[in-house]
Amino acid sequence: MKFNLRKKILLGYLLVVLIIIGVAGWSVYNFSSLNDAIRDIMVENYRSVIASEKMMESLERQDSGELMFLFGQAEKANQIFHENQMQFMKYLSRAEDNITIQDERHIIDSINVKYQKYISIFSKLKNRSQEKTVQEQKEFYLNSIMPIFEEIKSLTMRLLMVNQNHMRSSQQKANDNATKAIYSTLIFSSIAILTAIIFGLYIAGVIIKPVKKLTNSVRKVAAGELDQAIEVTTKDEIGRLAEEFNIMTRKLKEYEKLNVSKLLEEKKKSEGIVKSISNPIIVTDDDNKISLINYKAAQLFDVKEKQVLGSHFLENIKNDNIFELINDTLDSGEEHSDRKGEVLQFQQDQQELTFRITTTPVTDEDGKVIMVITLLEDITKLKKVDEMKSEFVSMVSHEFRTPLTSMSMGINMLLKEKAGSINDDQKELLEVAEEDCQHLSNLVDDLLDLSKMESGEIDLEFENVKVGKIFDASIKPFEQQADEKGIELARDEEIDLEVHADVNKITWVITNLIGNALRYTEEGDRIELHADKKGHKVHIAVSDNGAGIPKEYQHKIFEKFVRAGQDRDSSTGTGLGLAISKEIVEAHGGRIWVDSEEGKGSTFTFTVKLAK
Amino acid sequence: MKKILLVEDSKNVIRVLKLLLKQAGYDLKIVENGVDAVETAFSWQPDIILLDIRLPKMNGFLVLETLQEDEKTTNIPVLVLSAKAEEEDIQKANQLGATEYITKPVDPDKLLGIIKKYL
Numbered sequence: 238m239k240f241n242l243r244k245k246i247l248l249g250y251l252l253v254v255l256i257i258i259g260v261a262g263w264s265v266y267n268f269s270s271l272n273d274a275i276r277d278i279m280v281e282n283y284r285s286v287i288a289s290e291k292m293m294e295s296l297e298r299q300d301s302g303e304l305m306f307l308f309g310q311a312e313k314a315n316q317i318f319h320e321n322q323m324q325f326m327k328y329l330s331r332a333e334d335n336i337t338i339q340d341e342r343h344i345i346d347s348i349n350v351k352y353q354k355y356i357s358i359f360s361k362l363k364n365r366s367q368e369k370t371v372q373e374q375k376e377f378y379l380n381s382i383m384p385i386f387e388e389i390k391s392l393t394m395r396l397l398m399v400n401q402n403h404m405r406s407s408q409q410k411a412n413d414n415a416t417k418a419i420y421s422t423l424i425f426s427s428i429a430i431l432t433a434i435i436f437g438l439y440i441a442g443v444i445i446k447p448v449k450k451l452t453n454s455v456r457k458v459a460a461g462e463l464d465q466a467i468e469v470t471t472k473d474e475i476g477r478l479a480e481e482f483n484i485m486t487r488k489l490k491e492y493e494k495l496n497v498s499k500l501l502e503e504k505k506k507s508e509g510i511v512k513s514i515s516n517p518i519i520v521t522d523d524d525n526k527i528s529l530i531n532y533k534a535a536q537l538f539d540v541k542e543k544q545v546l547g548s549h550f551l552e553n554i555k556n557d558n559i560f561e562l563i564n565d566t567l568d569s570g571e572e573h574s575d576r577k578g579e580v581l582q583f584q585q586d587q588q589e590l591t592f593r594i595t596t597t598p599v600t601d602e603d604g605k606v607i608m609v610i611t612l613l614e615d616i617t618k619l620k621k622v623d624e625m626k627s628e629f630v631s632m633v634s635h636e637f638r639t640p641l642t643s644m645s646m647g648i649n650m651l652l653k654e655k656a657g658s659i660n661d662d663q664k665e666l667l668e669v670a671e672e673d674c675q676h677l678s679n680l681v682d683d684l685l686d687l688s689k690m691e692s693g694e695i696d697l698e699f700e701n702v703k704v705g706k707i708f709d710a711s712i713k714p715f716e717q718q719a720d721e722k723g724i725e726l727a728r729d730e731e732i733d734l735e736v737h738a739d740v741n742k743i744t745w746v747i748t749n750l751i752g753n754a755l756r757y758t759e760e761g762d763r764i765e766l767h768a769d770k771k772g773h774k775v776h777i778a779v780s781d782n783g784a785g786i787p788k789e790y791q792h793k794i795f796e797k798f799v800r801a802g803q804d805r806d807s808s809t810g811t812g813l814g815l816a817i818s819k820e821i822v823e824a825h826g827g828r829i830w831v832d833s834e835e836g837k838g839s840t841f842t843f844t845v846k847l848a849k
Numbered sequence: 850m851k852k853i854l855l856v857e858d859s860k861n862v863i864r865v866l867k868l869l870l871k872q873a874g875y876d877l878k879i880v881e882n883g884v885d886a887v888e889t890a891f892s893w894q895p896d897i898i899l900l901d902i903r904l905p906k907m908n909g910f911l912v913l914e915t916l917q918e919d920e921k922t923t924n925i926p927v928l929v930l931s932a933k934a935e936e937e938d939i940q941k942a943n944q945l946g947a948t949e950y951i952t953k954p955v956d957p958d959k960l961l962g963i964i965k966k967y968l
């Protein structure tokens with residue numbers, strides 16, 4: 238039979254209710270039998286006792302009446318006798334009506350018989366009063382009336398006694414019944430209470446035990462132990478709950494398995510990617526413990542991949558430089574990936590290797606850095622090529638300068654007529670030659686500068702400096718030129734902003750930008766210098782309302798030898814100024830860009846770090 | 850007449866400078882390598898030396914060092930006239946006792962002005 242929890246509880250309560258009904262019934266039965274006993278005493282026996290007493294009393298009075306008769310008071314005697322006869326008859330009939338005991342009937346019958354005789358004898362006594370003497374009457378009384386009187390009296394007495402005894406036994410019976418009722422009620426009540434308790438415990442057990450089991454399992458599942466299955470022993474609601482729970486756990490397990498395999502797949506994928514990268518890569522967590530290292534990195538630092546995983550970076554890779562960078566990235570959340578990067582030199586197999594270090598932060602949803610990826614780029618060959626390039630450019634520039642020296646000096650001396658007088662046509666030609674000599678000389682200078690910037694050979698001398706001071710220094714060389722050309726050269730006044738930069742290099746950039754602007758502006762135009770604080774950076778802008786740059790040139794204007802539009806023929810620019818500017822700005826960790834519209838002017842903006 | 854020793858290996862530069870300096874009225878001696886430069890400086894005792902850095906046999910830096918170490922020549926002003934314009938070269942020359950470092954190409958009048966300053 239299938240009992241669900243509801244049925245179990247209801248059934249249990251039904252049982253308790255039945256027991257309570259039984260106890261109540263039993264009590265009612267006991268009370269009613271007690272009631273019967275009391276009624277027996279009160280109604281049956283007590284009335285008979287009273288009747289007997291009254292009968293005795295009236296009998297005595299009748300006897301007194303008879304004696305009065307003997308003493309000649311006939312009238313009064315008759316009255317008393319008659320009154321008490323009535324009284325006697327009344328109580329006798331009451332006793333007769335109230336026969337409850339076995340003997341009673343017999344006694345009353347005898348009393349009836351004897352009393353009839355008693356009355357008739359008294360009549361006889363009355364009838365012979367005329368003819369008999371007092372003495373004879375007295376003798377008659379003593380011999381005939383007295384014995385019957387005694388007989389009736391003793392019968393009445395017996396009736397009294399019988400009833401009294403019966404009363405006593407009834408009382409005893411009532412007492413017994415009451416005691417019995419107390420005990421039996423106590424017993425039944427105890428049984429009922431006990432049953433209720435046992436049933437309560439049973440129900441609690443039935444409900445609680447599996448619920449406890451379920452709770453434990455849920456707790457374990459919550460803690461991640463998905464192997465939990467509850468043994469389903471009952472077919473009730475809890476059993477069903479357990480069943481559903483098992484289904485849920487199973488599904489959860491399947492889901493987890495699916496996720497885990499997906500995660501594993503992803504993990505293997507990323508591990509595969511990291512391993513396949515030919516550059517050394519080390520991934521560290523937020524405690525600076527190594528969580529991933531590829532073969533190249535292990536080889537470079539001469540460690541075993543399996544041994545270093547999970548241990549502190551410095552424990553295995555004793556390189557403070559890299560560790561500092563990792564820590565910086567961990568603290569700041571910023572990537573260290575300057576184009577020049579931090580460079581690490583290694584002696585390996587009697588060969589010096591150079592690496593560029595890039596540390597990239599990996600953040601969680603809250604933006605907290607949880608991982609740092611350190612990439613070491615082998616730039617040994619690149620560096621060699623760079624060195625070769627620098628050497629080559631240096632050599633070429635030197636080789637150019639020597640002939641340039643004789644050329645420019647020669648032309649200059651001719652122009653100054655140190656070698657004899659010249660005519661105007663000759664002068665014009667010599668001036669063209671001198672201008673181009675100067676241009677070639679500038680080009681050589683710029684080429685050398687750019688080559689050095691590109692190879693990172695130039696050390697920047699950082700210091701905190703006021704933007705206003707840089708602006709002053711940048712504007713000064715152009716004041717006269719701008720004035721002559723009729724161009725207004727304006728700057729933000731009162732610039733208190735301080736930047737962290739190499740003053741000479743940044744001044745060079747602004748100077749270059751102003752120089753460019755001057756070339757693209759005409760009389761009445763305006764060139765402005767601005768500085769704005771934006772977060773940790775300062776935006777420095779040089780803007781003009783001159784010719785502007787055609788759209789097609791804007792994106793490549795920072796490349797080497799790219800000149801916009803009409804400047805192509807100019808002999809003053811080298812075509813390297815913006816390329817050098819870009820190198821300088823990027824070496825400062827900033828960037829440079831242009832906003833321009835043809836015919837309306839251009840704004841060149843670059844960023845530089847705010848002073849610390 | 851003030852004596853100028855020109856140490857230069859480029860024939861064309863020599864030709865131009867010879868014209869410039871002779872015209873300016875100086876007594877000029879020209880050598881084309883470092884060894885000759887040192888020897889001539891000792892023996893001839895010029896009032897000023899124009900010295901190139903890239904020289905055959907003995908480079909300009911060595912010449913500078915040698916002249917600086919010898920008391921006979923230590924007081925002679927040396928104007929370095931070089932195509933090398935790198936900061937490190939300028940610094941090196943100054944450390945070794947160069948009076949001025951002039952990068953090629955140079956304006957003739959400017960050169961004459963500097964020479965005049967040390968005579």
